[in-house]
Each structure stands twice: as C-alpha cells, then as structure tokens.
Amino acid sequence: xxxxxxxxxxxxxxxxxxxLLVVLRRNPMHSVLLLIVSFAALAALxxxxxxxxxxxxxxxxxxxxxxxxxxxxxxLLNAHKEDEDLAAxxxxxxxxxxxxxxLGVVLAVELVWALVxxxxxxxxxxxxxxxxxxxxxxxxRELGRLLFxxxxxxxxxxxxxxxxxxxxAVVLAKRxx
Amino acid sequence: MVPxxxxxxxxxxxxxxxxxxxxxxxxxxxxxxxxxxxxxxxNLAFIAFGxxxxxxxxxxxxxxxxxxxxxxxxxxxxxVIALFRHRETLNPDxxxxxxx
Amino acid sequence: xxxxxxxxxxxxxxxFGLLLVAAAIMVYxxxxxxxxxxxxxxxxxxxxxxxxxxxxxxxxxIFKETLRPKGADRVLFMLAPLISATAAFTAFAVxxxxxxxxxxxxxxxxxxxxxxxxxxAVLVLFAIxxxxxxxxxxAGWSSNSKYSLLGALRSASQMxxxxxxxxLTLASVLIVAxxxxxxxIVNAQQGTWFGWMPAWFVFVQPLGFVxxxxxxxxxxNRAPFDFPEAEQxxxxxxHTEYSSTPFMMFFLAEYINMVTxxxxxxxxxxGGWHGPxxxxxxxxxxxxxxxxxxxxxxxxxxxxxPRLRYDQLMAFGWKVMLPLAALxxxxxxxxxIYFGY
Numbered sequence: 001x002x003x004x005x006x007x008x009x010x011x012x013x014x015x016x017x018x019x020l021l022v023v024l025r026r027n028p029m030h031s032v033l034l035l036i037v038s039f040a041a042l043a044a045l046x047x048x049x050x051x052x053x054x055x056x057x058x059x060x061x062x063x064x065x066x067x068x069x070x071x072x073x074x075x076l077l078n079a080h081k082e083d084e085d086l087a088a089x090x091x092x093x094x095x096x097x098x099x100x101x102x103l104g105v106v107l108a109v110e111l112v113w114a115l116v117x118x119x120x121x122x123x124x125x126x127x128x129x130x131x132x133x134x135x136x137x138x139x140x141r142e143l144g145r146l147l148f149x150x151x152x153x154x155x156x157x158x159x160x161x162x163x164x165x166x167x168x169a170v171v172l173a174k175r176x177x
Numbered sequence: 178m179v180p181x182x183x184x185x186x187x188x189x190x191x192x193x194x195x196x197x198x199x200x201x202x203x204x205x206x207x208x209x210x211x212x213x214x215x216x217x218x219x220n221l222a223f224i225a226f227g228x229x230x231x232x233x234x235x236x237x238x239x240x241x242x243x244x245x246x247x248x249x250x251x252x253x254x255x256x257v258i259a260l261f262r263h264r265e266t267l268n269p270d271x272x273x274x275x276x277x
Numbered sequence: 278x279x280x281x282x283x284x285x286x287x288x289x290x291x292x293f294g295l296l297l298v299a300a301a302i303m304v305y306x307x308x309x310x311x312x313x314x315x316x317x318x319x320x321x322x323x324x325x326x327x328x329x330x331x332x333x334x335x336x337x338x339i340f341k342e343t344l345r346p347k348g349a350d351r352v353l354f355m356l357a358p359l360i361s362a363t364a365a366f367t368a369f370a371v372x373x374x375x376x377x378x379x380x381x382x383x384x385x386x387x388x389x390x391x392x393x394x395x396x397x398a399v400l401v402l403f404a405i406x407x408x409x410x411x412x413x414x415x416a417g418w419s420s421n422s423k424y425s426l427l428g429a430l431r432s433a434s435q436m437x438x439x440x441x442x443x444x445l446t447l448a449s450v451l452i453v454a455x456x457x458x459x460x461x462i463v464n465a466q467q468g469t470w471f472g473w474m475p476a477w478f479v480f481v482q483p484l485g486f487v488x489x490x491x492x493x494x495x496x497x498n499r500a501p502f503d504f505p506e507a508e509q510x511x512x513x514x515x516h517t518e519y520s521s522t523p524f525m526m527f528f529l530a531e532y533i534n535m536v537t538x539x540x541x542x543x544x545x546x547x548g549g550w551h552g553p554x555x556x557x558x559x560x561x562x563x564x565x566x567x568x569x570x571x572x573x574x575x576x577x578x579x580x581x582x583p584r585l586r587y588d589q590l591m592a593f594g595w596k597v598m599l600p601l602a603a604l605x606x607x608x609x610x611x612x613x614i615y616f617g618y
Contacts, residue, residue: 008179012187019191019214023198028206029353029418035210036411042217049184049228054236056400058220061243062213064407066250068414068437070210073254075418075430077261079206100200108193115185140397140457142233143240151237158244165248172255175262 007048015041028079032070039063053140184225191218205260205267209253216246296369300532301331307576314580338528341521346421349518353419358519358526361412365533368405371398372540373460375550375561398459399447402541406443406496410436412530413498413515420518429515431587432498432505438594439495439502445602446482446489449609450545453481459541463549477548484605486546488598490571493538495594497531500579504587539571540564547571 018038022031039062046055073079147155191214198211220239227235257267264271305320305328312319320327345354395401410433417429454462468476479486495502505515516527543549547567550560585593 004179008183012183016187016190016194019194019217022210022214023194023202023207028204028210029350031207031210033353033415035213038214039217042221045184045221046224048179049224051224051227051236052395052397053400054220054224054239056397056404057240057243059404060400060407061247062217064404064410065437066213066247068410068433069250069254070206071411071414071418072430072433073257074206075414075426077206077258077267079204079267097201101197104193104197104200107196108190111189111193112186115182115189138396139233143236146233146237147240150234151241154241158241161248162244165251169251169255172252173258 004048008045011041011044011048014038015045028074029071032067032074036063036067039067050138052138053143181225181229185222188218188222188225191215191221203268203270205257205269206254208269209250209257212253213246213250216242292369293366296366296533296536297529299536300529301335303532303536303572304331304334306572307579310573310576311580314577335525338521338525343521343523344518346518348421350419350421353415355523357412357416357419358523358530359412360415361409361530362526362533364405364409364412365530365537368402368409368537369533369540371395371401371459372537372544373463373549374540374564376557377460396456396458396461399451399457399462402537403440403444403447406440407437409530409534412527416519416527417515420515422518424517425515428505428517432515435498435502435505435587435590435594436496438591439492439598442488442594442598442602443492443496445599445606446485446492447545449482449485449602449606450478452606452609452613453478459544463544463551466548467551475548475551475553477546479546482546482605482609484601485609486542488602488605489542489546490574491598493542494575494578495590497534497538499531499535499575501582501585502590503579504584504590535572535575536568539568539575542571543567 015038018034018041022034022038025031025034039058043055043058043063046052046058195211195213195215195218198214199208202208202211220242223235223239223242225235227233227239260272261267308330309319309327320330323329323333345351413436414429414433417425417427417432420426450462451457454465456462456465462478466475466477470476474480494500498505516524519527543564549567550564552560552563552566555562
C-alpha cells in the first residue's frame with residue numbers, strides 16, 4: 001500500500017519535472033531528451049497501473065520512433081543554434097507572455113479544483129482503486145480481441161491514416177515536387 | 178492502492194504544462210513537443226480509468242491515441258522542414274504573410 | 278522467502294558477470310577466428326594461445342587518455358556510451374537461459390534462470406532495441422564532427438529500418454507459440470516430432486529464422502551491414518571521437534548486443550535449453566552451445582562477406598526484407614488457422 005503511493009509520487013514527480021523542463025529549456029535537443037525521460041516515467045506508471053502492454057507500446061512507439069524522428073529533424077535543421085530567446089520576442093511581448101503563463105497556471109488550478117470538488121480523493125467516485133478483475137488488463141489476448149471486434153472500424157481507419165500521413169510527410173518534405 | 182483522483186490530478190498538471198508550452202514557446206519544434214506532452218497526459222487518464230473499471234478499453238484507446246500522435250508528429254515535422262526551407266527560422270511569429 | 282531473494286540476487290550477479298565474460302570471450306574468438314579464416318596466427322603472445330588478450334586489451338583501453346572534442350556537448354558526450362552499454366545489458370534481463378530449477382530442493386518454489394520473468398518479454402526486448410538507437414544518435418551528434426554525425430545518422434536509419442522486419446518475424450513466432458513470454462515460447466519447443474526431429478521453431482519458420490538473423494546482424498551494426506562504422510569510409514563512424522573508457526563501453530555494448538541477439542534467436546527458434554542426452558537442470562549447457570554456434574556464424578559472416586553500400590543496405594531492408602517478413606507473417610497466420618498448431 002505505502003509502496004504503491006511511493007512509486008506513484010516518485011514516477012509522477014519525475015514526469016511532472018521532466019515535462020516542465022521540456023517546456024522551459026532553450027535547447028530543443030535537451031527538450032527532446034527530457035521528453036523521453038517523461039515518457040519513461042509514464043511507462044513506469046502504466047506498469048504500476050497493471051498495463052504492461054501499454055507501457056511497452058509507449059516505449060516502442062513514442063520513445064523509440066517518434067522521438068527519433070524529432071531528433072533527426074532537430075539535427076537536420078541544426079535547431080540547437082536556432083533557439084530563440086524570449087528577450088528577442090516582438091516588442092511589447094513581455095506582457096502577453098506573462099499573461100499566458102498566468103493563464104496556464106490558472107488552467108492547472110481550475111482542473112485540480114474541479115477534480116477535487118467532483119469526488120474528492122478520500123471518498124466518492126474518484127477514490128476507486130483497482131477494480132477486482134484487474135488481471136484482464138495484463139492479458140494481451142484480450143486487447144487483440146477488443147481491437148478486432150469492438151474497435152475494428154477505428155483500427156482500419158487508423159491504418160489508412162498512417163498511409164496518408166506517410167505519403168503526406170514525404171510529399172511535404174521533398175525538395176521539389 | 179492509489180485512488181483514481183491522484184492519477185487524474187497528475188494528468189491535469191501534465192496537460193496544463195503542455196498547454197503552457199504551446200502558448201509560451203516561440204519555436205515550432207518545442208511547440209510540437211508540448212503537444213506530445215498533452216497527448217501523454219490524456220493517455221494517462223485513459224489508462225487510469227481503464228484500471229478503475231477493470232476493462233482493457235483504456236489500453237486500446239491509448240493505442241489509438243499513440244498511433245494518431247505518431248501520424249501527427251510525422252506530418253507536423255514535415256511541415257516544419259518545408260517551412261524552414263522557406264524562411265530559415267523556426268520562430269512561428271515570422272510566418273505572417275497571410276496577416277492583413 | 279530469504280533464500281528466494283538470495284537466489285534471485287545471485288542470478289542477477291551471475292548474469293551480469295557472465296555477460297562480461299562472454300564479451301571478453303567474443304573479443305578473443307573474433308580475432309582468432311578471423312585469423313584462421315585469413316590463414317595467419319591470431320593473438321598468441323599473451324597467455325597460453327593468446328587467451329589473456331582481452332584482458333590486455335581492457336587494461337590498455339583503461340590507461341588511455343579520455344578525450345573530448347572542443348565543441349562537444351559535455352553532458353550528451355558522456356551520456357551516449359552509458360545509454361548504449363545500459364541498453365545492451367538490460368536487454369538480457371528478460372532472456373531465460375535455463376529451465377526452472379529449485380536448486381536441488383533448497384528453495385520452496387522453482388525460479389527460472391532469468392532475471393525478470395515478465396509475460397510480455399518479447400515486447401520488452403523490442404523496446405530496449407529501440408532505445409539503443411539513442412546511444413548511437415547522441416554519440417554522433419554530440420561529437421561535433423562530420424564523420425561522427427554521418428555515421429550516426431546512417432546507423433540510426435539502418436537500425437530503425439531493420440527493426441520492422443525484426444518485429445514482424447517476432448510476430449510470426451508469437452502466432453506459432455501463442456504467448457509473449459519467452460519462457461513459454463521455449464517450452465513450446467520441447468519434445469520431438471517423429472521421434473527424432475527436435476520440435477524447434479526453425480523447422481516451422483525457416484524463412485522467419487533467416488530474416489531474424491539478417492535483421493539481427495543489421496541491428497547490431499555488424500558484418501555486411503557495418504557501413505556506418507566502416508574504416509574505409511567514415512574513419513570510425515559514430516565513435517570516432519571517443520577514446521579509452523567510453524570507447525570501451527561502445528565496444529562492450531556492440532558485443533553484448535551480439536550475444537543478446539544470439540540468445541534471443543536461440544530461445545525463439547532453436548529450442549533454448551532443450552536438447553537430448555542431458556537432464557533438464559543442465560539445459561544451460563545446450564543453450565550456451567547453440568548460442569556459440571550462432572555467434573560463430575556471425576564472426577564467420579563478418580570476415581567472409583563484403584560490406585553492403587549504404588543505399589544497397591537500405592534498399593535491401595525496405596524492398597526485400599520487409600515484404601518477405603510480411604509474407605511470412607501472413608503465411609504463418611494462415612497455416613496456424615488451417616492446421617490448428
């Protein structure tokens with residue numbers, strides 16, 4: 001019980017810290033690497049939630065493929081020298097930027113307040129722990145069955161989406177049409 | 178057992194962090210990264226709910242979100258490359274030729 | 278309970294130590310086998326028949342000076358070899374190398390000779406292979422040198438291209454074995470057909486085995502696919518600017534990746550630790566023998582075949598291996614449904 005909470009706070013803290021640093025670092029290369037750390041922390045959280053398949057998918061696809069794509073683009077565009085600094089923003093931008101930051105914090109506070117008000121984490125709908133039949137989550141067979149029966153349409157549409165994205169990416173990034 | 182509310186609050190904080198990134202940063206690649214942070218927060222919420230109701234639906238939906246994020250990242254980065262070739266900069270404030 | 282923890286800790290330490298020893302043996306045997314193929318003596322001065330040569334190599338590497346190029350990103354330059362080495366060791370954590378044993382009755386429940394018995398072991402392997410790309414990419418980028426960057430980009434795109442065929446062959450084996458856990462896959466290969474032919478998956482999936490071996494060679498940047506670190510073209514590719522201990526970590530990571538790929542191929546296709554004439558608890562001897570055969574094949578391939586040029590390599594990966602792997606998957610799925618394996 002206590003180890004569960006400890007693991008949650010540990011990995012949750014790493015995820016929040018890494019995401020915050022992703023947003024705040026100047027060098028996009030560092031942002032990409034910190035985002036990978038955040039993904040790893042979230043994958044660990046998924047394992048504590050009893051979904052090992054989701055954790056592994058997160059690492060394979062997000063951290064292993066999408067982030068490599070980001071790294072390639074950052075290296076190709078030499079973006080580590082392109083880091084803009086907030087001081088060179090258009091004139092009179094400091095006010096709106098501060099307002100933007102304040103609104104972001106307000107969003108976070110609002111969401112947390114709404115969640116706490118809705119059920120409270122002590123009792124109420126949001127206090128539920130794991131449901132009794134949690135072993136069904138770790139079974140990959142069940143996921144496959146769901147993918148091909150209940151979500152079959154979404155599955156097929158996703159395959160078309162991927163092909164469209166692939167063709168689109170190649171066409172957009174070509175030097176000449 | 179960690180209550181569901183904890184996970185949802187964590188998801189909310191991550192989502193707000195990603196939103197902050199999209200608003201504040203003036204570098205297209207970092208904006209795309211912040212969008213990925215937001216998608217991750219949503220994934221966490223789905224998996225947490227999936228565990229609470231004991232069904233594998235949460236993971237299935239997370240799987241689709243990840244796939245869509247991959248497609249979006251690919252096309253977004255291709256656009257970034259095309260834009261960079263045009264203007265040699267990654268600051269989205271310079272792409273103002275449609276403003277009037 | 279306590280003896281279980283001690284046994285588990287013992288297995289962890291044993292796997293770590295044995296991997297290091299395996300890397301040392303690989304260094305020696307590579308040079309000796311290369312020498313035999315090229316009709317010369319290999320190392321023969323250090324120790325009897327040159328067997329202490331790897332130790333001499335390690336000592337030499339440790340005493341060299343650790344250099345860092347001037348414009349190199351400090352954190353990433355030191356982090357990249359760590360990522361490579363860590364990923365290489367971690368991938369072996371889910372590979373079982375022996376049958377379940379209870380150490381002759383010392384433990385109250387049997388443990389498998391595996392550091393972590395997860396039931397998505399195959400996917401974890403794939404995930405860690407994806408992560409090891411980062412060590413190479415970061416090494417090439419942070420070295421601030423054109424040879425390193427070119428080598429790293431080529432190597433990374435080669436690795437992610439061959440991961441597709443690797444994954445599809447894994448999927449074919451999963452369909453036949455009906456489980457994602459490596460222990461269950463190995464146990465599905467015990468016994469024999471017709472009384473004499475071992476029930477290994479290499480006989481059910483010959484094309485899958487060939488594709489897996491080729492993809493494994495490409496993943497570890499070895500033999501005909503080592504264009505990214507070819508001496509004639511790129512000085513040394515992504516580890517050009519590294520010396521002493523970081524270089525040793527890349528070296529180590531490459532050999533341990535080879536050992537892990539051979540171990541996984543043994544588990545998936547060659548029946549793991551099952552074999553005739555030996556009792557079940559000595560199955561690890563069979564495992565080591567099969568792994569050794571695959572590793573010998575790797576070394577043999579390196580010193581026999583010429584190197585593929587980068588565009589030939591990528592064309593081969595995307596236009597030949599990927600369609601073949603997909604075809605293999607389809608035929609396997611059809612076969613399983615028709616024959617009810």
